[in-house]
Amino acid sequence: MRGKEEAHDYRYFPEPDLPPLVIHQDRIDAMAQQLPELPDAKAQRFSSELGLSEYDAGVLTASREMAIYFEETVHLGAHPKTAANWITVELLGRLNREGLDIDQSRVSPNHMGRLINLIQNNEISGKIAKQVFDVMFETGDDPETIVQKRGLKQVSDTGAIEAVVDKILADNPLQVQQYREGKTKVIGFLVGQIMKATQGKANPAAVNAILQDRLSG
Numbered sequence: 001m002r003g004k005e006e007a008h009d010y011r012y013f014p015e016p017d018l019p020p021l022v023i024h025q026d027r028i029d030a031m032a033q034q035l036p037e038l039p040d041a042k043a044q045r046f047s048s049e050l051g052l053s054e055y056d057a058g059v060l061t062a063s064r065e066m067a068i069y070f071e072e073t074v075h076l077g078a079h080p081k082t083a084a085n086w087i088t089v090e091l092l093g094r095l096n097r098e099g100l101d102i103d104q105s106r107v108s109p110n111h112m113g114r115l116i117n118l119i120q121n122n123e124i125s126g127k128i129a130k131q132v133f134d135v136m137f138e139t140g141d142d143p144e145t146i147v148q149k150r151g152l153k154q155v156s157d158t159g160a161i162e163a164v165v166d167k168i169l170a171d172n173p174l175q176v177q178q179y180r181e182g183k184t185k186v187i188g189f190l191v192g193q194i195m196k197a198t199q200g201k202a203n204p205a206a207v208n209a210i211l212q213d214r215l216s217g
Contacts, residue, residue: 001060002132039061039062039067040061042056042057042067043057043058043060043061043062045103046060046061046080050074050081050198051080051081052078052080052081052084056084056085056088057090057210059088060084060087060088063102065101065102065103066102068083068085068109069087069102069105069109069199070087070109071113072109072110072113073086073087073109073112073113073116074113075113076109076110076113076114076116076117077111077113077116077117077120078112078116078117078120079116079120081125081132082119082120083112083113083116084118086112086115086116086133087112090130090133091105091107091112091137094137096192105137106136106137106138106139106140107133107136107137107140108140110138111136111142111143114137114142114143114144115129115133115143116129118132118143118144119145122154122156122203122205123147123153123154124147124152124154124201125154125200125201125203125204127195127200128147128152128154128200128201131152132152135150152201153201154201154202154203155198155201155202155203156203156206158210160195161198161202161203161206161207161210162210163209164194164197164198164202165194165207165211165214166214167197168190168194168197169190169214169215171193172189172190172193174189175189176215179215180215187212187215189205189209190211191204191208191211194207194211195207
């Protein structure tokens with residue numbers, strides 16, 4: 001059977017009572033603005049505006065729920081790259097091991113953002129933050145409550161840190177001598193001993209500053 005190949009084969013006739021439909025460009029532009037951002041465009045924005053790697057941007061836009069989680073976390077003040085790392089490594093790692101989706105996470109974006117803010121404000125160290133996150137994931141509790149109840153707040157009091165540094169140096173005279181003889185890598189051992197003595201709660205920047213001062217004296 002012969003098929004119709006041209007429009008005139010269909011015997012179309014214009015309807016005199018229907019005027020031509022004209023859609024102005026400004027209306028088209030307005031409608032386009034109302035469309036949701038597509039995943040590829042969102043991933044490109046995450047990379048260009050927030051400085052994320054192509055890989056992280058791809059992971060965080062793999063689903064609408066994932067992208068929303070990330071954006072809500074950043075909206076609370078979390079640095080984008082830090083938020084991306086915590087979500088893609090720590091959170092997704094735990095969710096994948098338990099066979100859960102992002103919308104089933106007991107760690108809300110609000111709590112994730114607040115946890116990252118505690119790190120950024122030097123209230124807890126990165127190491128302590130991972131302990132807090134583990135509790136958050138299991139219980140759904142907020143990070144501030146966990147830190148307070150478990151006494152995990154970072155120690156920034158220089159007097160308290162100086163006392164620990166002095167004791168560690170007194171207990172390790174060989175390493176002190178080695179450092180002063182030019183074997184500067186031994187400082188890593190001393191820092192480790194100080195952090196161990198403070199259960200990881202000493203402010204790392206303060207520890208390094210005080211330790212350098214003591215060793216150079």
